[in-house]
Amino acid sequence: xxxxxxxxxxxxxxxxxxxxxxxxxxxxxxxxxxxxxxxxxxxxxxxxxxxxxxxxxxxxxxxxxxxxxxxxxxxxxxxxxxxxxxxxxxxxxxxxxxxxxxxxxxxxxxxxxxxxxxxxxxxxxxxxxxxxxxxxxxxxxxxxxxxxxxxxxxxxxxxxxxxxxxxxxxxxxxxxxxxxxxxxxxxxxxxxxxxxxxxxxxxxxxxxxxxxxxxxxxxxxxxxxxxxxxxxxxxxxxxxxxxxxxxxxxxxxxxxxxxxxxxxxxxxxxxxxxxxxxxxxxxxxxxxxxxxxxxxxxxxxxxxxxxxxxxxxxxxxxxxxxxxxxxxxxxxxxxxxxxxxxxxxxxxxxxxxxxxxxxxxxxxxxxxxxxxxxxxxxxxxxxxxxxxxxxxxxxxxxxxxxxxxxxxxxxxxxxxxxxxxxxxxxxxxxxxxxxxxxxxxxxxxxxxxxxxxxxxxxxxxxxxxxxxxxxxxxxxxxxxxxxxxxxxxxxxxx
Numbered sequence: 001x002x003x004x005x006x007x008x009x010x011x012x013x014x015x016x017x018x019x020x021x022x023x024x025x026x027x028x029x030x031x032x033x034x035x036x037x038x039x040x041x042x043x044x045x046x047x048x049x050x051x052x053x054x055x056x057x058x059x060x061x062x063x064x065x066x067x068x069x070x071x072x073x074x075x076x077x078x079x080x081x082x083x084x085x086x087x088x089x090x091x092x093x094x095x096x097x098x099x100x101x102x103x104x105x106x107x108x109x110x111x112x113x114x115x116x117x118x119x120x121x122x123x124x125x126x127x128x129x130x131x132x133x134x135x136x137x138x139x140x141x142x143x144x145x146x147x148x149x150x151x152x153x154x155x156x157x158x159x160x161x162x163x164x165x166x167x168x169x170x171x172x173x174x175x176x177x178x179x180x181x182x183x184x185x186x187x188x189x190x191x192x193x194x195x196x197x198x199x200x201x202x203x204x205x206x207x208x209x210x211x212x213x214x215x216x217x218x219x220x221x222x223x224x225x226x227x228x229x230x231x232x233x234x235x236x237x238x239x240x241x242x243x244x245x246x247x248x249x250x251x252x253x254x255x256x257x258x259x260x261x262x263x264x265x266x267x268x269x270x271x272x273x274x275x276x277x278x279x280x281x282x283x284x285x286x287x288x289x290x291x292x293x294x295x296x297x298x299x300x301x302x303x304x305x306x307x308x309x310x311x312x313x314x315x316x317x318x319x320x321x322x323x324x325x326x327x328x329x330x331x332x333x334x335x336x337x338x339x340x341x342x343x344x345x346x347x348x349x350x351x352x353x354x355x356x357x358x359x360x361x362x363x364x365x366x367x368x369x370x371x372x373x374x375x376x377x378x379x380x381x382x383x384x385x386x387x388x389x390x391x392x393x394x395x396x397x398x399x400x401x402x403x404x405x406x407x408x409x410x411x412x413x414x415x416x417x418x419x420x421x422x423x424x425x426x427x428x429x430x431x432x433x434x435x436x437x438x439x440x441x442x443x444x445x446x447x448x449x450x451x452x453x454x455x456x457x458x459x460x461x462x463x464x465x466x467x468x469x470x471x472x473x474x475x476x477x478x479x480x481x482x483x484x485x486x487x488x489x490x491x492x493x494x
Contacts, residue, residue: 035098035103036101036122036126036128037098037101037102037103037120037121037122037128038095038098038103038105038120039128040063040120040122040128040130041103041105041118041120042092042105043059043063044059044080044118044120044130044133045090045092045105045107045118047059047080048080048083048084048087048089048090049084049089049090051081051084051089053077053081053362053363053364054364056076056077056080056081057073057077060073060076060077060080061073063127063129063130064076064129064130064131065122065123065129065130065131067131068129068130068131068132077362078361078362079133081362081367082360082362082470083135085171085360085362085367086109086111086171086470086474087109087110087111087112087116088109088110088111088169089110089111090107090108090109090110090116090118091107091108091110092105092106092107093106093107093108093115094106094141096117096138096139100124101121101122101123101124101128101131102119102120102121102122103119103120104117104118104119104136104138105117105118105119105120106138111165111166111169111171112162112165112166112474114474114477114478115138115140116135116136116137116138117135117136117137117138118133118134118135118136119132119133119134119135119136120132120133121133146485147481147482147484147485148485149485149486150482150485150486152180152185155178155185155186155482155486156178156185156186158482159176159178159186159478159479159482160186160188162474162475162478163176163188163190163475163478164190166190166471166474166475167190167191170191171468171471171474172190172191172466172468172471172474172475173190173191173192173201173358173466173467173468173471174189174190174191174201174207174355174449174464174465174466174467174468174471174472174475175187175188175189175190175201175202175203175205175207175389175390175464175465176188176390176462176463176464176465176475176479177203177390177391177393177394177461177462177463177464178460178461178462178463178479178482178483179394179460179461180458180459180460180461181459182394182397182398182461184394187203187390187391188203189201189202189203189205191467191468193205193353193354193355193356193467194355194356195356195358195369195371196356201355201467202353203389203390203391204341204353204389204391205353205354205355205389206341206342206345206351206353206354206355206387206388206389207355207387207388207389207448207450207465207466207467208355208357208376208380208385208386208387208443208445208447208448208450208467209380209384209385209386209387209388209443209448209450209465210384210385210442210443210444210445210448210449210450211307211383211384211441211442211443211444212384212386212388212393212441212442212443212450212451212452213310213344213380213381213382213383213384213385213386213443214310214382214383214384214429214441215396215429215430215440215441215452216329216333216386216396217310217313217314217317217325217329217382217383217429218258218310218313218414218428218429218430219333219400219405219406219414219429220317220328220329220332220333221254221258221313221316221317221428221429222406222410222413222414222428223332223405223406223410224317224320224321225410226406226407226410229320229321230254230316230320231254232253232254232255232258232413232428233253233254233255234253234254235249235250235251235252235253236248236249236250236252236253236254236257236262236312236316237249237250239315239316239319239320240312240315240316240319243287243291243312243315244264244290244291244292244293244294244295248263248294248295251295251298251299252264252295252299253299253300254313254316255418255421255428256299256300256309256421257306257309257310257312257313257316258313258427258428258429259303259418259421259423259426259427259428259429260303260304260305260306260309260423260426261299261300261301261302261303261304261418261421261422261423262295262299262306262309262312263295263296263297263298263299263301263302263304264290264293264295264296264304264306264308264309264312265290265293265296265304265306265307265308266306266307266308267286267287267289267290267293267307267308267311267383268289268307271289277374277376277377277378278348278378280377280378280379281346281378281379282324282381283311283314283315283318283324283325283381283382284315286311286381286383287311287312287315290308290311290312293308300421300422301422302422303422303423303426307383307384308383310382310383310384310429311381311382311383313382314381314382314383315382317382325381325382326343326344326381329344330343332405333396333405334392336399336404336405337392337395337396337398337399337400337404337405338392338395338399339388339392339393339395339396340392341353341387341388341389341391341392342386342387342388342389342392343386343387344379344380344381344385344386344387345379345380345386345387346378346379347373347378347379348378351387354387355467356371356372356373356447356467357371357372357373357376357445357446357447357448357467357468357469358370358371358372358447358467358468358469359371359372359446359447359468359469360468360469370446371447372445372446372447372448372469375445375446375447376445376446376447376448384443388465389465390463390464390465393452393461393463393465394461394463396452397452397454397461398461400414400454401454401459413427413428414427414428414429414430414439415427415430415432415439415456416428416432417432417434427439429441436455436480436484437455437456437457438453438454438455438456438480439453439454439456440452440453440454442472442476444469444470444472445469446469447467447468447469448466448467448469449464449465449466449467449468449469449470449471449472449473450464450465450466450472451463451464451472451476453476453479453480453483455483455484455487457487458483458486458487460483460486460487462476462479462480462483464476464479
């Protein structure tokens, strides 16, 4: 299954994850000659900039390590072609970090002017063939100037110009919104919702959320805890005594499911991939896919992102309320928040103003678009796959942070990381950036790229929804940059 460039880079790196942990950061070196890893990074940049599919294939065949070539060739070529497509070329800036046989090199994106990192690993022996590649965020140089203070109008103009460049290059299709305390600073749509009919995206176009539905599921659980129907410490056995086994159900607690520490995996397995999507429309339908799962670890002892865990919480909601997951969320999340354009739609029925998701395939003949109609779920649910708009997601943020959906005590629990449960960067259904005090969630799949950021110290809301795979990343990074700069300058002014 084809994935976004960001996700693909993580796959291509595979064994590099340990090298980027806080305990094992590459150390900077100062040498006169390029190391083998830096030299290979510069070569790869030249291949990316050439944007010639056949030449890229030849370079990979001749210069990648045999073990790295076990990854299918189309993934390597998609990485290279995708890097060009999203940058229109990269310019070498500096070497940020090095360690033996590995380098993180900083390049400038010609399309946006932003800096990014290309991490390259090579074999230790000559000719030092490439054994891993991937994208990484980079640190600003020591002499970098702080971001200028911008008014709301200036922020809107800068954001519009930035997204406009991406849209003009057909790198972004979707909608974006930036607000402060529920007051919209910027909102605009770009690109095409349906390429077959050249229907444009609008601000009220409904985009697939991917995993962002996990936020709604988690808020629903918090509501039921607040109402005394369940407890965070309840064993799963209280609701699903045999799932995935009697022994596992006794060990797993609701709190483990909320923060991905239950040891469950993903129901998007081989059976799902080989089945008709029409078979799976309800929570119980999807649970059938996961009934044979085994725990990867003892609940509460490790962290593993789990679609199955959130799906199980959907079943818990149904058992505790006697309602379908969909009805409960409509009545208790969407309705009180004023989310009038949000739901989990049956995609084989008529639904107005839904964007079709698209993925780019890179070929010898150039870029071809492919829709995700037959690769994604026919109906979303507790783990993801619903639809919403940028305006509705702002309403969700406002309702949640004003304690309209659940009390302040429970909002704090949702937004707090759970290191005691081996979840240092994830609360109950929300990603947590502790350094910048951002809570939210993203979603991604073929033709789906979405994100909500809630800036807890300043009241900013940043939403980006795209019907191109991976396309939200540069936009969300730009909005974070603007919101954090405004947050810092206003804090200094106080």
